[in-house]
Amino acid sequence: MQTRHLLFCLLAGTALAACNREPTPTDTAPAATTPAPDAAATAPAYAFSDDITAGDFSELVKTLSSDEFEGRGPGTPGGEKTVEYIKAQFVRIGLQPGNDGSWFQDVPMAETTADESATLAIDVAGKTTELKFGPDMVLNTRTGKTEVKVEDSPLVFVGYGVDAPEQDWNDYAGVDVKGKTVVILVNDPGFHAGDESLFEGKRMTYYGRWTYKFEEAARKGAKAAIIIHDTPGASYGWDVVESSWSGPQYDLRAADDPAPRLPAQGWITGDAAKQLFADAGLDLDEMYAAAGKRGFKAVPLDATVSFDLKSTVTEKSSRNVIGVLPGTERPDEAVVYMGHWDHLGKHDGEEGDNIYNGAVDNATGVAGIIEIAGKFARTTPAPKRSLAFIAVTLEESGLLGSQYYVAHPAFPLDKTVGVINIDAMGVYGKSRDLVVVGKGNSELEDLLKAQTDKQGRTLEEESTPESGFYFRSDHFNFAKAGVPALYTESGEDLVEGGREAGEAAARDYNANRYHKPGDEYSDSWKLDGVVEDLQALYGVGRVLVDGDQWPNWYEGNAFRAARDEMMGDGDSPDSGEQEAETGAN
Template sequence: MRIAALPFALLLLCACTPNGNDAAKTDAEAQAPADAVAATSTHEFEPAINAADFEEHVKTLASDAFGGRAPGTPGEEASVDYIKTQFARIGLQPGNGSDWFQTVPMVETTADETTALKLDVAGKPQVLKFGSDMVIGTRTGKTDVNVKDSELVFIGYGVDAPERHWNDYAGIDVKGKTVVMLVNDPGFHAHDAKLFDGKRMTYYGRWTYKFEEAGRKGAAAALIIHDTEGASYGWDVVKNSWSGPQYDLPAKDDPSPRIPAQGWITGEAANALFTGAGLDLAKLRAAANKPGFKPVAMNAKLSFDLKSTSIEKNSRNVIGLLPGSETPDQAIIYMAHWDHLGTHPGETGDNIYNGAVDNATGVAGILEIAEAFRKAPTPPKRSILFLAVTLEESGLLGSKYYVAHPVVPLDKTVAVFNIDALSPIGKAKDVTIVGKGSSELEDLLDAELVGQKRVSVVEDNTAAGYYFRSDHFNFAKAGVPALYLDSGTDLIEGGKSAGEAAGKDYTANRYHKPGDQYDAATWKVDGIVQDLETLYSIGAKLANDGQWPNWYAGNPFKAARDAMRPTPAAAAK
């Protein structure tokens, strides 16, 4: 919720005590549950960012006791209570007025996994089973979605981009039909650097865009054909992410278009479907990578009865505040998402998705940076807001809700630093900027790296669209400069080959799998500590020198920032 009782600056000025400060710490600690404080009192945390403190946070958040940190479960209660208790222990103030929490309304929808897609393909039946052949769900909140004899249309990549003179829906009305499309965007599979952004995914390549566009066009259902290269992850990731409860903001809090049913099909299922319809998927894929592609009717119809349970619930963002000593109405945000995929009761063996790297590391990171700021000899001139958001794994919903209901107005938000999935693989000669080439925050980072004899690099797999897959993106769309820094890959021990091998191993064996667990025997967090120190230094500079960083010229988010950016006179007030 927004602060309404007092103007934000006045509220912060009233809340401040000299040096940031012991009175605030006492008040905050008084609000923390005694049992939660006791549960975290055995470890002696140090003021400086360090490996032992960082690992203590990760070990706790990624423990089985937190059940995989799914929103709307006991794992949420444990997670948000832990974060709030740590914010209080550190000496932050509640960041949402007098409240540590920002309530995020959500709709929890769980599809019946006995649902099957029944296809009539050129007069012959095909059946796709949930999990092995396809996944499907609804964002409408309805408990029963029925589709009967919906005609299938192949629409290439499902992109309508006027500024690129590209429309995969040209010449066809898909109202009531089921659209079938490729993952990623034009140019990717063709290896054409001149088509869209070549290997670098644009927002048109994201599955979220594809489903929204299908909704705008009035389709009854939409199916994306999975391929590991184009998606940048295997089918198991899709299956695990789409199984069990799925979360959305209520429609009133999210104006994006919604389609009655949406899902994915495996590459094998797609090949059987297209072959049965007398179509060559490989040739159609090639045609879809050329300007002027026209949709293709598939001589196939789809029917299904998708039953779901739908419950309205609430989840919570956790917000801690360190008020600025001179301009407390202006704030820098450090952000990480606390949620993960929870526990999957129907799975045999280890069914807890602990999410140690993704994203206990990020939450531990903002806690360590918060401690360093709070215990610094001189408080920052600008406020520092620490934001642990929910529902990232469900479509960046917690950060989307915050951006729509900010506790610090966006035109007073100086910058956002997002921490999501740091790699415990040791020190590196580089750091990764996801979406490198975006904003002047990169200049601050590069200046800091000079003294460390390190360099910044763009992410290895630009085709994966990571820039659009984490919470900073909601701030970016609103115009606030945001930096998404990730671990480096040119390791001190082992070089680039070791870093790349570690990344591939994580994606194959742990990403969105039960194997993403804390392992004291194998984790090397000295590189993470160095990266956190770097993020702290950049934020400290911004907190004290009065800069208002902007997007680079030509960036699509610059216009929004220019419209909100205060004049020098306004910034000084």
């Protein structure tokens, strides 16, 4: 999950590597609970070139997003077919198994499927309203329990649900929510108020993400938490919430994630929230205004909520795929390219097309890292530092595969030079710009600028910083741990049609394909822009593996202290001494 903007995204590199090589390395037996696919189904048949091409890229995306892969759901036959296919590509290229002799890193998980007949019964002064799963609300549990029952839990409106001492802001001040259900607004306090003096104004911080809000409610001891949906604040419509929170939901096992968890969490529609507040004698618009002012105090709603949430819980295992190109001089130091392979799978209960193919999100990202791996494997000189190519699982379930990797890294984090993530790529042609999501974060941007300068392109900030995309993809787990991480989106100023065309394409994707069965490969895609984006991001890695720079976060960045502490002497080696050369292209 997690979500995108233009979904014009990321990554680095260039080409894919040679062809007609038989997979020979052995691997440890998979730990997943689903049957392994027939090996013939993943055997490479396409003759790949030695460089990035639109043809190579499209072949990879077409395969990964085909109906045969059933939407790449973790823990499903389609998911197993996916990881075996990625492994086969890494073998073909000539990478080495990257996880202590294995191509795979097992990620233990719990699959929880809520009974969607569940309702939220809200009682206000004797009037009971039942909200239905899907059209009115979504609800799930991360506890691993097959039943979570809540009776007459008092509802408390806690504004944006933020406790940020450095911002002198605490929506929980003066209220005890233990055993209660908190109702929360999405995004940051400055967003709806349009107040640039609050947090970062329109630009979302991590406090604005729904994941943080549930985490904080759990730390405060709440019984449950409900977020009020609004399309501008979430940056996507209710249909995305409904599709993303329906069907199987995946999580790390509690034993692998010691952070506190809520018994239940979910969302309600804006219309349902308006009715709830009106029944409680309050005006929701006035509550938005109050919550966006410093000194806001939580408001008990004089209402209770009850529900009996039954779920089917199954212990499963999904897998990250890790391939490594060892460095010739400093193999213990690594540059990481990554992208998530999972999508939303197949929704058996839905009529019509029920396969969520995830072509843009994120077959394009996986194709991108494969292309880049091939380019490095076929380009001389061989890299001095190692390169790790990681296709992670469970991104759509909360960045879980990357979270597990960061806790169990193949390369220690203090030996990880930097991370370049691809989470979706723009398929609308060349652009005059390249978007850096969260622009102004790290010195990796300086290296990227040297690449785009050569292409005659500019680096731009994302057009909707209020959407918080920097916190919504797998690189963020590295960032939280202190490792500099670069996240880009394809540009919005298209060579053919300009910004108007780019924005129209983005709106069309978000409205008609994002997290929907319509996210399928199309022969109408214009992939010359993909090739150019990958070349730029490849160039960043080329400089890093050929040199000895250790890019850091910019001064004042929230993640810099963690990196400085990690490196042991208060500063990263050679930090800030970036060179503009690009290495071989």
